Amino acid sequence: xxxxRAGTTGLLIECAxxxxxxxxxxxxxxxxxxGELAAVEIVPGARTVLLDGLANPQQTxxxxxxWAPPPPAGTAPGQLIEIIVRYDGVxxxxxxxxxxxxxxxxxxxxxxxxxxxxFCGFAPGFAYLAGLPWPVSRLDTPRPxxxxxxxxxxxxxxxxxxxxxxxxxxxxxxxxxxxFDIDRDPPALLAPGTRVRLVSA
Amino acid sequence: xxxxxxxPDGAGGxxxxxxxxxxxxxxxLGRPGYAHLGVPRAGxxxxxxxxxxxxxxxxxxxxxxxxxxxxxCSLRLVRAGTVALxxxxxxxxxxxRAAGFGLPVPVPAGxxxxxxxxVYGVRSYLAVGGGIAVEPVLGSRSxxxxxxxxxxxxxxxxxxxxxxxxxxxxxxxxxxxxPPGELALRITLGPRADWFTRDALAALLTTAYTVSPVxxxxxxxxxxxxxTRAEAGELPSEGVVLGAVQVPASGQPLIFxxxxxxxxxxx
Numbered sequence: 115x116x117x118x119r120a121g122t123t124g125l126l127i128e129c130a131x132x133x134x135x136x137x138x139x140x141x142x143x144x145x146x147x148x149g150e151l152a153a154v155e156i157v158p159g160a161r162t163v164l165l166d167g168l169a170n171p172q173q174t175x176x177x178x179x180x181w182a183p184p185p186p187a188g189t190a191p192g193q194l195i196e197i198i199v200r201y202d203g204v205x206x207x208x209x210x211x212x213x214x215x216x217x218x219x220x221x222x223x224x225x226x227x228x229x230x231x232x233f234c235g236f237a238p239g240f241a242y243l244a245g246l247p248w249p250v251s252r253l254d255t256p257r258p259x260x261x262x263x264x265x266x267x268x269x270x271x272x273x274x275x276x277x278x279x280x281x282x283x284x285x286x287x288x289x290x291x292x293x294f295d296i297d298r299d300p301p302a303l304l305a306p307g308t309r310v311r312l313v314s315a
Numbered sequence: 316x317x318x319x320x321x322x323p324d325g326a327g328g329x330x331x332x333x334x335x336x337x338x339x340x341x342x343x344l345g346r347p348g349y350a351h352l353g354v355p356r357a358g359x360x361x362x363x364x365x366x367x368x369x370x371x372x373x374x375x376x377x378x379x380x381x382x383x384x385x386x387x388c389s390l391r392l393v394r395a396g397t398v399a400l401x402x403x404x405x406x407x408x409x410x411x412r413a414a415g416f417g418l419p420v421p422v423p424a425g426x427x428x429x430x431x432x433x434v435y436g437v438r439s440y441l442a443v444g445g446g447i448a449v450e451p452v453l454g455s456r457s458x459x460x461x462x463x464x465x466x467x468x469x470x471x472x473x474x475x476x477x478x479x480x481x482x483x484x485x486x487x488x489x490x491x492x493x494p495p496g497e498l499a500l501r502i503t504l505g506p507r508a509d510w511f512t513r514d515a516l517a518a519l520l521t522t523a524y525t526v527s528p529v530x531x532x533x534x535x536x537x538x539x540x541x542x543t544r545a546e547a548g549e550l551p552s553e554g555v556v557l558g559a560v561q562v563p564a565s566g567q568p569l570i571f572x573x574x575x576x577x578x579x580x581x582x
Binding site: 118119120121122123124126128154155156157158159160161162163164166167233234235236237238239240241242277294296300301302305306 | 347348349350351352353354355452453462463464503504505506551552553554555556557558559576577578
């Protein structure tokens with residue numbers, strides 16, 4: 115773990131891998147709950163956790179360095195959410211061929227793996243789901259419009275488009291789950307740390 | 316989002332939008348605290364200007380006002396009230412008469428308030444006594460142009476509810492001077508400054524950049540010396556702060572403004 119300044123009120127915590135990011139995210143959220151950390155934002159990324167809205171980032175860097183490294187992720191399992199997915203995506207065959215397996219086995223791989231929300235971004239409620247050990251290439255040219263509820267893969271992540279938007283991920287299925295609702299608390303169905311299964315309909 | 320259904324009658328009356336202009340949005344101080352869910356902060360791009368305008372009309376600092384972009388707008392106040400214009404200097408008129416910039420201006424019932432084209436700067440802030448009382452979304456009334464949260468940008472004919480007004484400020488003079496033609500911005504080198512060559516950092520710190528016209532509420536795109544990377548490859552997505560200077564593949568830096576995405580993949 116290593117910290118870097120990010121602007122005048124931010125601190126970026128660099129981690130070795132996604133598991134360490136999740137461990138620090140959970141630890142920092144706990145510390146904020148207990149009043150030991152005053153941060154407006156705690157934002158996990160692929161390999162980092164950003165703290166923002168700090169009164170004194172340098173002092174916080176000292177605090178964080180003194181905190182015991184959190185236990186590895188997985189010891190305190192988060193909530194498990196099952197999302198019902200129709201595996202009818204237009205890129206499913208391409209994903210199967212990239213993985214060199216038949217389509218049913220590709221579906222079995224995605225549906226049978228427990229994923230975890232590594233971080234959010236791109237759009238409100240868009241969660242980067244980690245856990246698939248088989249990377250997938252992006253489209254060379256993003257589609258101008260991907261329908262809301264599209265379940266897609268790119269790189270090491272799976273994701274679900276909360277609203278219709280342009281997108282360059284490989285579409286493998288679709289869901290009716292509401293990913294983001296401003297009248298729900300929290301508004302995002304898939305917050306960082308949540309465990310997710312993309313169950314076949 | 317259905318707008319009409321979300322606009323309650325204001326306790327302090329209603330504004331009628333006569334001419335919305337190219338981009339006039341409702342803005343308060345934004346919705347921080349949701350970045351981990353991918354929700355941008357939004358809010359006034361010039362926070363101090365909005366706070367000042369609110370103070371002049373007697374509003375709380377976090378009341379919602381209008382962010383008027385470059386070409387102005389025109390509104391009618393159904394009830395008598397007070398307005399104040401701050402930020403980018405633009406001519407203000409009330410009921411056809413020129414009114415002061417940066418001052419509380421009384422508006423008779425039914426009078427038309429017109430913000431003209433900005434002369435210095437791009438974004439002016441019009442506060443109205445009582446504040447714009449559209450329904451808050453996640454704690455804020457701000458329009459987020461990136462994600463679409465909050466009220467849509469104003470359109471001609473829109474009614475805007477107002478909250479109950481308090482006593483306006485009795486200030487009759489606020490010093491104002493035009494911004495310099497060339498701004499010097501202080502920067503703190505970011506966490507990925509080491510992804511660039513020394514020459515690139517020197518260019519960023521010593522040469523002038525021009526704000527490109529394709530800038531918007533997401534970012535101020537700059538044109539000038541191209542910044543060369545010392546380290547190739549992709550940056551795994553990570554959280555970015557307001558005001559972060561990001562350098563996409565073009566090498567031309569951009570400064571993230573209030574509607575910036577919560578995570579980014581460029582150093």
